[in-house]
Amino acid sequence: MSVVSMRNIVTSFGEKVIHDGINLTIEAGEIYGILGESGAGKTLLIQEMIMLLQPTSGEIEVLGYNLNTITYQEAQDLRQKWGVLFQFGALYSSLNVAQNIAIAIREYTQTPPQTHPSNRNYQTQHGRTLPRCSLSLSRTA
Numbered sequence: 001m002s003v004v005s006m007r008n009i010v011t012s013f014g015e016k017v018i019h020d021g022i023n024l025t026i027e028a029g030e031i032y033g034i035l036g037e038s039g040a041g042k043t044l045l046i047q048e049m050i051m052l053l054q055p056t057s058g059e060i061e062v063l064g065y066n067l068n069t070i071t072y073q074e075a076q077d078l079r080q081k082w083g084v085l086f087q088f089g090a091l092y093s094s095l096n097v098a099q100n101i102a103i104a105i106r107e108y109t110q111t112p113p114q115t116h117p118s119n120r121n122y123q124t125q126h127g128r129t130l131p132r133c134s135l136s137l138s139r140t141a
Contacts, residue, residue, distance in 0.1 A: 003028050005059075007060075009022040009045075010056045011056055018041040034046070048067075050084055051070075
């Protein structure tokens with residue numbers, strides 16, 4: 001059984017074509033590395049595999065689910081079957097710390113996250129100011 005199957009994947013942003021007809025099949029037990037220069041579309045390809053981005057055209061199947069026709073509930077079920085770790089701390093750069101943590105809380109619990117009122121900034125030894133974040137969760141019956 002194929003774990004990932006990508007057929008004729010095209011990814012473009014306006015006139016800029018990033019992927020032009022990519023075909024890839026990964027079978028169970030295989031390990032792949034995606035190599036390419038900066039801006040070649042490596043991260044975009046992964047984002048398409050994990051449903052963060054939809055390709056311009058083509059078909060992707062992951063663990064037997066066709067991502068072009070997947071339902072919301074099937075997508076939720078599929079997301080619980082994998083783990084994804086991006087480089088540089090495994091955080092989405094477009095989200096703040098609380099929003100990144102809230103993703104997992106929303107995915108795996110029924111409890112809405114709330115930021116703790118004692119949040120404050122933290123000065124690193126290199127002079128960078130980083131947000132300090134804590135979350136409190138309350139269990140509802």
